[in-house]
Amino acid sequence: MSNTSFSPLTISDDLVDAAHASKAWPFEEARKIVKRYAKGGYPDHGVLFETGYGPSGLPHIGTFGEVARTTMVINAFRLLTRDEVAVRLVCFSDDMDGMRKIPDNVPNQDVLKANIGKPLSRVPDPFAGEGEEGHGSFGYHNNAKLRAFLDRFGFTYEFASATDYYTSGKFDDALTAAAKKNDDILAIMLPTLGEERRATYSPFLPISPASGKVLYVPCEVDGDAGTVTFADDDGDTKTLPVTGGNVKLQWKPDFGMRWAALGVDFEMYGKDHQNNSQLYDRICRALGARAPEHFIYELFLDENGEKISKSKGNGITMDQWLAYASPESLSLFMYAKPKTAKRLHFDVIPRAVDEYFQHLAAYHKADDEKTKLNNPVWHIHAGNPPTLDMPVPFSMLLNLVSASNAEDKETLWGFISQYDAAATPENNPKLDELVGYAIAYFRDFVKPAKSFRAPTDQERSAMEDLASRLDAMPDDADGEALQTEVYSVGKDHGFENLREWFQALYQVLLGQDQGPRFGSFAALYDKSRTVAMIREALER
Template sequence: MRSLRHWTFQAAEKILEKIDGKIPQKGYVLFETGYGPSGLPHIGTFGEVARVTMVQKAFEMISGGIKTKLICFSDDMDGMRKIPDTIKERAHEYLQYIGKPLTAIPDPFDKHESFANNMNARLRAFLDEFGFEYEFKSATECYKNGTFNSMLIKVMEKYDEIMNVMLPTLRDERQKTYSPFLPICQKTGRVLNVSIIDMDIEKGTISYMDEDGERCETSVFNGGCKLQWKPDFGMRWAAFDVDFEIYGKDHLVNGKIYSQICSILGGKPPYQIFFELFLDEEGKKISKSKGNGMTIDEWLDCAPQETLRFFIHATPQKAKKLHIGIIPKCVDEYITLLNQYNDEQDQRIKMESPLFSAHCGNVPNFKIDVTYSLLLHLAFACGSETVEVIWKYILKMPNAPKRGEIAFFDKMVSGAVNYFLKYEKPRRILREPTNAELVAFRLLINKLSIQSEQSPQELQNLVYSVAQECNMDVKEWFCAIYETLFGSVNGPRFGSFIALYGIQETIKLIKNRCFKE
């Protein structure tokens, strides 16, 4: 397959170069992504797995049949550093668990064995719903069942080399107490960030002073210790022989450190790329512990899952705001690209579409002539509280899909109604038209009154003609339409709206909004 410009295929080509185009000794190419279950999974969390999968599928397309595998790794043995905002109402109960591994903390939602198990289950449910093929691995299980034992003994053997990598990256005060090993306190069960005073490689034990000042000795094996997060990253790469990892920009500065530690432990660092972090509506970084990210359920309640995949795929190395208000624009962009893709006859051009990469080559084969924005304005115009009302209007359109014909469109219609009722209706405010605008609306009514069935484009031209005859700026005229009739600053092509809503219904709408008696 010829080289494609999409970032997924560019990354796939780099992975192929890394393995010299040959099947690795383990028999497959390993893709990995990590996840910290410190709070409710959000779309950013889901996006990490989705993006890795997109690169994985791109690699499969260009590699000539080399097998692949995806690991989703949960850092669930980390100590809880603070109470997540998502359970702040129970903060007084959970203060006692600060510092304990996330898998050793009770589930505040009383559904699973631990806090981490609940978060892990939520993430896996999301991934399963989208049909991702992956192997889930828990840090707690890997440490406790001995998966990492052989690497942990190497960390002891290469202790000085690892310290030589880590110490220059730390503040002077931190250098005095730093150790790559974090023992699990045998008294409290907390993850201890303490200096190591002795180490016995033959026995596989370390000694340290606990929080009470008492000297303790513990095995580094089978869950007696875990590693600091930076050495842990590199150790995991070496342990699993990871070939590709994608991580957030906040890890970018540490990528070199992870790679150095992986090499020290005898591994070959994976090819790595980073993605920019998602921001909330105020431009702040989305955080699992703060709970300021939009959930996958919130997106899927308002739009088809294909549009979420498209949003996740686009420009990963550019920071993007992620909040409910982006959905209408995203859906309409998706529809535009989908229609263009399915109109295109040249397969080479089709492969350059971002949808080809986002859908891993399996782009839906249908066209949609109704925009999400149009559905929102229709819902507002008819005061719709139900999907059934919207479908009555859609069925009038000759080219619109029938209900049940295209699952994407069915979901788009129901999602638009949900979005309108939850987020649009409460904030839309109609403004009164000016005297000049009233003249234009009266002329529009007169023109529509003598029309029979017209195409959306013919109706759009008619609306344009009103601005010309009234010596109005076209942009200002359409703004007046949207603000006066719909309470929004922009909207769909008004000719398309008239065709969908109906000429007589549009006349009534204008009269009700502008010429109340």
């Protein structure tokens, strides 16, 4: 059964052979699924991939990363199977979870405080009337935000709401089975709990008819009748069926039940789930289903090394990244070293942008399929990376903005056109896009942190000499020739570590600690302007 929902793949015998041998992590994960069905063949309905989302706060960039990475595994699997097996990606939102705490980064917090304990899909939308369209509830608002972003990236997925699945009957069979297997689930869960919690723990959480809250109370489960009996918030003892949205499962049993109900074949999640992974698997098997294949990734950290959190709102949001860099650079950040904890802060953006274009150039220079499949851009673009000419790296554009104090694209394009007469905003829209990003990034992050310093005597002498030597060079000297002269000046003036010489140039001339190749920058900025910048800095 061929899949047509995802972007078309280029498939050849050589490419498939290379995929089977590739050490790129998406292919390693995809081969787990191939092996899963090696003996019995694939089910008629195909292979199901799932990602989970807890809408207790605004979706953050880590949520996007989970969908992006899963999509990379899907495309690897499609190539391994020559796109002859149907695949689905379900993005599941646990919007029936009870709201336990108030996020710091949302308005109208009194509205949320008044609804603590209720399912997220039944908590009023605090953004309604704040310049946004109301979505009916806090959970649905966050669901809409996530879907809008995933749609913007062009992901192929099916969105699923826990509230819909619990209330519409889609989970009824699985919930009835869980009630019958209540003792088995307890046998799995109780040894993992403290003594006090073991005494009151129930896998089932009734939704109070009196208060509308998700109740963490002892329950008597009747597996034959498919009911739970409990003390409600109003003090009365009540009995409810486990079906029809009257209850939800605790989050660990819910994981296993969901896998069993949907027939999930693959799901990845963060390292914070690692210790519970075996519990999810055992509960899934207790309900008569096969546990999915897993991939556990490391968590993202904020600038202080703390885990990013929806409730805290630390780290970078998806919209913030896209205000300063291309979507492809974000996908590259997600692809690289998923099992290594990484700082997710604004200072990682410029490097990610330039590395993307470096990988793209390397992809088109590669002459063998193995090298291409190990290149991140194959996975970012589902096997069809574009051909782009990027004559000026992003880091260079940032320094050009810094040196020229440009605040508009036209000024920057004036420099670029002198450097490369063939480049225009019309024939290189991607470069024009980067120009806009560079201006925004410089304005918000580089300019406020600029700190010029005076040169030492040794540095002053070297910079005076550099200005004179550059001034004497031909006007059409290219970046390599200019870079050679910069090196020579550093050596002639006794800089044993040339890195210190270049750092001095950046600190004295640009007010920052790092920069691109100085010769290439001088060629782009213009040799005579560079000489004037050096002399003005020395006078300053």
